[in-house]
Amino acid sequence: MDMYQNILVVIDPTTDEQKALKRVIDLASRINTAAPDQQISITAFFSIFDFSYEMTTILSSGERDTMRQMVIKEKQKWLDDIISVSNSPIxxxxxxxxxNRPFEAIINQVIxxxxxLVVKGTHQHDKFKSVVFTPTDWHILRKCPCPVLLVKEHEWPQQGNILAAVNVGSDEAEHLSLNEAITKQAKNIAKLITANVHLVNSFPGTPVNIAIEIPEFDASEYNSAMQAHHKEAMSKHANSFDIPLGNTYVEEGLPEAVIEQAALKIDAELVILGTIGRTGISAALIGNTAEHVIDQLDCDVxxxxxxxxISPLDVQ
Known part of the structure; x- marks a missing residue:
């Protein structure tokens, strides 16, 4: 099974509950069981920065360096304690x-x-607020060259559901290869956690300006044709991966609304989607759209x- 072998888990120094670490240990243990010959390496990581050490003029640069190393050593001990109580079999x-920039520190490690795979927990505020994402989360999503798993509170029970968000209406090579990668990941993880794979695809409705500018334009005919095109493409894609058509959803609307509705409908444990960090035609979801989707989901992404x-931070 083509699965993750070298995993970076981002530790949150502000909380005792390390849900990302728990998720990684669970995932790695399952990979180990499925492929015992596969060597899995996990690194628990975080970056620290205290501006006061940088600003003080009392210390020489050598002394500042010594102080930094002392802070790092102290945090390293705290991290080692967390690892030792995690009872990880790996x-x-x-x-x-x-x-001073956590997202850069993470992406530099990846490069x-x-x-x-990078695994990171998200901050859950009180039940009246959605999950709050930090700028670090968004930067990682946009600029990290490897897959990123954002962990929320939702459990991963057996016979649960994984939702793969694909863009089957396009013939562009970038979209097709990303659809394939997303669906393969969904199938691989479904095998590991004994879950069912579902596919979702949104398509845009009639552009309002066309209906205004061309009175004879038949909006309902256009929508029917769009839906038929996407349903046919979805059927072909699902068949090629042996996914039952009953597990596919093709809906008109904004990706964030369509994906959220499908995830709620099946109570998804995990949503897999494509993001792209640059502007231009998206390979699934660009910047804000991906953020809207992820913000509204109550499960891992x-x-x-x-x-x-290639990450913009990878200057090689």
Missing amino acids: AITSKVVWH EHKYD LALKPEGY
Whole structure:
């Protein structure tokens, strides 16, 4: 099974409950069971920065460096304690770095050590508010070259549901390869956690200006034709992956609304979607759309990049 082997889990120093770490241990244990010969490496990581150490003129640069190393060492001990009580059957390495931009610290690690998955928890506020994403989350989603799993509170029970958000209406190579990658990941993870795979695809309704500018334009005929095109493309895609047509959803509307409705309908444990960090035609969802989708979901989200994506932080 083509699965994750080198995983970076981002630790949250502001909380005792490390849900991302729990999820990684669970996922890695399942991969280990499914493929015992596969070596899995987990690194627990976070970056720290204290501006006061940078600003003080009392200390020389050497002394500042010593102070930084002391802070890192102290945090490293805290992290090692968290790892030791996690009872992970798989060895976990700890790493703390000094960096003033957490997202850059994470992505630098990915580029340097070729991680194939980043796992990070999200902040849950009180029940009247949605999950609050930090700028770090958005930067990672947009700029991280490997898949990113954002962990929420939802459990992963057996015979649960995974929702893969695809864009089957396009013939563009980038879309087709991303659809394939998203669906393959869904099938692989479904095998690991004994879940069912569902596919969702949204398509836009009639552009309002066309209906105004061309009075004879038949909006309902246009919508029917669009729906038929997407349903046929979805059927072809689902068949090629042996996914039952009863597990597919093709709806008119904005991706964020359509994906959220489908996820709620099946009580999805995990939604897998494609994001792209640059402007231009999307490989599934661009910036804000991806953020709207993820904000509204109550389950874990796995975000993938198109094949060949190069992070803007990778200057090599």
